[in-house]
Amino acid sequence: MSKPKIVVLGAGYAGMMTTKRLMQKLRPEEAELVLVNKHNYHYQTTWLHEVAAGAINQNQARIMISDVINPNRVNLIYDEVVEVKKDENRVLLKNSEITYDYLVISLGFETNTFGIKGMEKNAFSITDIDSSRMIREHIEYQFAKYSNSDKKKDEDLTILVGGGGFTGIEFVGELAEQVPKLCKKYDIDRSKARIVNVEAAPRVLGGFNDDLVEYAKKSLQERGVEFREGAKISECKKNSFVIDEEEEIKAGTIVWTGGVTGNSILGKSGFELTKGKVTVNGDLRAPGEENIFIIGDCAWVMNEEEDRPYPPTAQAAIQQADTCSANLKALIYGDSLEKFVFDDKGTVASLGEKDAMGTVFDGRLLYGKSATAMKKVIDNRYLFMLGGPQLILKKGKLKLF
Ligand code: FAD
Ligand code: NAD
Secondary structure, X not given: OOOOEEEEEOOOHHHHHHHHHHHHHOOOOOOEEEEEEOOOEEEOHHHHHHHHHOOOOHHXXXXXXXXXXXXXXXXXXXXXXXXXXXXXXXEEEOOXXXXXXXXXXXXXXXXXXXXXXXXXXXXXXXXXXXXXHHHHHHHHHHHHHHHOOOOOOHHHHOEEEEOOOHHHXXXXXXXXXXXXXXXHHOOOOHHHOOEEEEOOOOOOOOOOOHHHHHHHHHHHHHOOEEEEOOOOEEEEEOOEEEEOOOEEEEOOEEEEOOOEEEOOHHHHOOOOOEOOEEEOOOOOEOOOOOOEEEOHHHEEOEEOOOOEEOOOOHHHHHHHHHHHHHHHHHHHOOOOXXXXXXXXXXXXXXXXXXXXXEEEOOOOEEEHHHHHHHHHHHHHHHHHHHHHHHHHHHHOOOOOO
């Protein structure tokens, strides 16, 4: 019997950890492994707001795939997935195609603009390395242009961030630290540059612990971040947001952090979608598909106790990789499959380099230095799981406070 071929699509948290676990669980003679990704690097999506604000260089947030996945064991294909032909066990890539016996779809998220007029065209988004790098460069350009101009328009120094979920809040936290540095660099009075977060709901970070939200807002306001809550963005123009169809806020930089959805390849490939993602079975397989797993931000995985899906996070994606790889081995050997159970270890959000807040697994609330250190420990733990202590030394956040 020829050995089964397992193809993993997407080298984000879910795809990298699945591949890593498969390498540990299956010997080369037991299965052929293939990992397909758009780029030859994996990036830390959870650090992209730092790249976008200019707090870290993009190279810190990316890791060459071949540095952590042995190319002698896994066939690494750097190409773009175009469509999954699920009835033919085939994947079309931009430059070729591949067949599979088992498939893992872990192609991550895309920005969701909910059809808001002008948003896709006029706003930046924090989606990947390139989109994040563009934001950083655009912001710096605005400051350089202002400094060098005879007809200064203060609004060019305004940075508008649409959406006050975790991405929006973490991003303004980084901006609160980077904007003063840019003002200094370009001899600009700090009071001229505004950072404005616009949130439709009555409060940013909806559903999160009240005390932590208050802490975050206070910390950010003290560093010059303005909040507009209960303000729904109805349109995005070239240099402004329109709020509730009446008010216009002008800016030189506009970033949309108002929501995400699953990769559009899912729809193109004929999977049934709920709000852009596939609601998978408890064993993480797509409904009706014996040999296709969908994990990470492409999947809704139901929390049966609460009758709603788990939030799409890196934490969940990494844990799903464990279940997915165990189930792939079980399928190969005709064993029974396990059900994914999420082990919630809490949520910690950075508010710039020196402040953070969040909850940890036992429900404890963390603020300030202890939260900052915890966030870095979480980041370093992932690097350790992926590439051991060498990767922490190379890419980790070694200064905990
Ligand atoms: P991704 O990380 O999006 O990876 C998908 C991979 O697929 C990428 O490598 C991409 O290049 C590749 N790909 C996409 N399309 C194609 C294609 N057509 N062909 C080939 N390859 C393709 N979660 C947390 O738990 N904690 C946090 O602190 C946290 N912080 C965040 C901060 C920010 C700024 C953002 C945006 C999100 C954050 N999240 C956090 C959420 C978390 O990043 C996502 O839930 C997580 O990235 C999902 O992992 P994934 O593997 O499904 O997808
Ligand atoms: P999100 O969907 O969680 O938040 C988007 C926010 O934009 C919401 O508050 C929403 O009310 C607001 N919004 C939507 N439409 C709007 C409009 N028209 N006008 C104004 N505001 C509008 O998206 P996200 O923040 O990108 O987070 C995505 C996922 O990633 C979540 O699961 C989140 O938990 C996770 N994440 C986690 C962390 C962390 O753990 N530190 C950090 C970032 C993201």
